[in-house]
Amino acid sequence: MRLKPSRRQLLGLLPDRLVLVRGPRTPGALYLTFDDGPHPEHTPRLLDLLARHGARASFFLVGQRVERHPALVERIVAEGHALGNHSYSHPMFHQLGLRQQLDEVERTDRLLSNFDHAGSYRFRPPRGSMSPALLLAFARRGRGIAYWSYDSLDYQSRSPGELAGLLARRPPADGDIVLMHDDSGCAAQILERMLPLWRAGGRHLLALPKVRA
Template sequence: MLKKIPFRRIRWPGWVVLIVIGFSFIYGMAQLVEAIRFDPDSEASSSPRIDFKTESTDTDTYTMSIETPVMEDPQINKPLNDWIKEEKEDFLKRVKENNKELGDGYRAHLIIQADSRQSTDDTYSFLFHSYQLVNDVRGKEHVKTFTLDGTEKKFIKLPDIMTTNDEMIQTIRTRLQGQPNAKIQEALKDPASWNWTLNGKALTLYFNEIEEAGPTRVEVPIHAILHYLHDKTADDLEVAEASIGMEEKYVALTFDDGPDPHVTPRILNVLKEHDVQATFFMLGSQAEKYPAVAKSVAESGHEIGNHTDHHKDLTKIGREQMVQEVLSSRQKIMATTNEIPVMLRPPYGEINRDVETVANDNGTSLVLWSVDSLDWKNKNAAAITSVVQKEIAPGAIILLHDVHSTTADALPTLLTTLEKEGYRFLTVSQLQSKLAAETASPFYGNMKKG
C-alpha cells in the first residue's frame, strides 16, 4: 500500500512538500559498505564490533551478491549465517528447477543486503533485504530482521520487550487498512514471528505475507506504543528520542539523470572530500552505457534510486510502456551496481494514479524534492549556489543533476557554504527516517525538471 509522507519545511512562509512513499526498505539500506562499525567513542563500551563481508558468485546461469554481518562471537553469527544459508539453498533450488530457461545471456540473481544499527543502549538490530529473480518478471523480495540483546548476548523477539496483547495488535491493524483482511489476520496472529526494528522514533514492522509485490512496511510512532513497552526499553527509548535533536539542520543531496562519464566522477570526488553521502537517481540507459561509473557510485557508499530507463514522462505513456520503463531501468541498475533501487523518482516529478500503482506493484517508493537548484536551467555555478542557499531549510531534499559540468563546478562552494550554515547531509532514506513528519495536505511544488 503506497503511503504519502510529506516533509514540513521549517521556514517562513513555510510550505509542505510531498514525498510519496509506500513500501520501502530505505531505513538503513542506503549505506551498504563492506565495513560498518559502531563508533567506539560514541557507543557504550559493551557495543559489539560488527564488520560486514561480501560474497560474490558469477556463473553462466546465475549471480549472487550476499552481505553478511561478522562478529567476534560465533554463537551470535550462527543464526544470521543459518538464515543466509537457507536463502542460498532456496535460490539454488529454484535455479535448478528453471535450468532450461537460464543461460544464453539470461541469468538468475540473488542479492542479499544487510545493515545494522543500535536500537537502545543494549540492543542492536540487523536488517536483511533479500531479492531473488529467477524465472519471473518482478522477482521475489522479503525482509528478515534480528534483534540482539548485547548484554545477554542473545537474540530477542518483540514480546520480550513489549506487551503484544489484542489492544496493541489492533494498533498495528489500523495501519494496514486497505489490505486483504484474511492476509492481515494471518500476518498478525504471531507477534513472536514479526520482523521489526525499534528506535527512539518508531517501531517499524515488515510483513512479507500480505502483498505479492513485496514486504509491507508499517511504521508506528513511538508515542503510540510507548505504554506497551516494558519499563527498561521505554526508558532507553525516551532517552534516545530526546537526543535526536529535531532542530538539527539535516538535508539530502540528490543527483538525477546520470551516471555521466565526465561529471559523475568529479561529483564523487567532491562528495568524498566533504565526507558527504548523497542519493543518485540513475537512468537505466545511462547505467547500461557507463557501467563502470555506475558501479563507482555504489562502491563509494552512495544511495541509488531509479529514474526510469529513458526519462519519459510516465503520465503520458501507456501502462505497459510505463512498467517497461521502470523495470528495465531497475534491471540495468542492478546489473551494474549490485544495488536494488527501492526508490523511484518519476521524470519531471509527474505522478498520477497509474504511476503510483506501478510503483506500489513493484515495491518501489516515489520520491520527489523540495529545493530545485535550477542547475538544468541556469548552468551557472554561482547561480546554483545562490538558488539553493535561498530556498533551503532543514528537511530539504535538493535536486541536482550529475550531467552538467556547472553542477560539478558549483558543488565545492555549495557544500562549504551549507556546512558553514550548520547543515548536515544525509541520504534520502536516512532523511525520511529521521524527519518522517505528521503533516497535513501534500504539496507537489513546481516540478518541471528532474
C-alpha cells in the same frame, strides 16, 4: 526553489513509504539527489567533490546510461552513495501507457540490482511526471517514489554563481531533499561553493534512507 506549495501539500498527504517529499528532519540533515546520470565527464567530478567534503548523496540513474557506463555506477556504490531509478530511457512518461511506464521502471531495477543487489529502489519519474495510474500501481506493490522539496534550478540557463547565491540567501531547511542534475557541470560548480559553507554551518549531507523491504 521549493516544490510548488499546492503540489507539495498534495504529495505530503501521502505516506512517506509511497511518496517521499522530505527526508528525516534530523537537525542539520540535507539530502542531495542527482538525476540523469551517470555521465562520463560530470559524474566523476561530482564524486570527487562529495568525497572531499565527506558528503553522501542519492543518484537517480537512467538505465541506458547505466548500460553505457557501468564502472561509474560501481564507483557510486563503492563510495557509499545510494542508487535510485530514473527510468530506462527518460521518456515523456505522460505519453506512455501504464505497461510501458512499468517496463521502463522494471528494466532499470534489474540493471541497478547488478551493482548493489538491493532489489528495490526509490523511483523518481522523469520531469516529475507521475500519472494516477502509475501511482496506484506503485501503491499496490508497496513501491516508493522519491520527489524533492527543494529545487536547485541547475537546469535553468543561469550561471552557477547566481544559483549558488540563491541557495545561500534561501537555504534549504533540515530534512529537505535537494534536486540537482548529473548531466552538466552546473551542479558541481554550485556545490564547490556551497559544500564548504554547509559543512562549516554544521550541515550533514546524506543519502536518502534505504528502502524498507
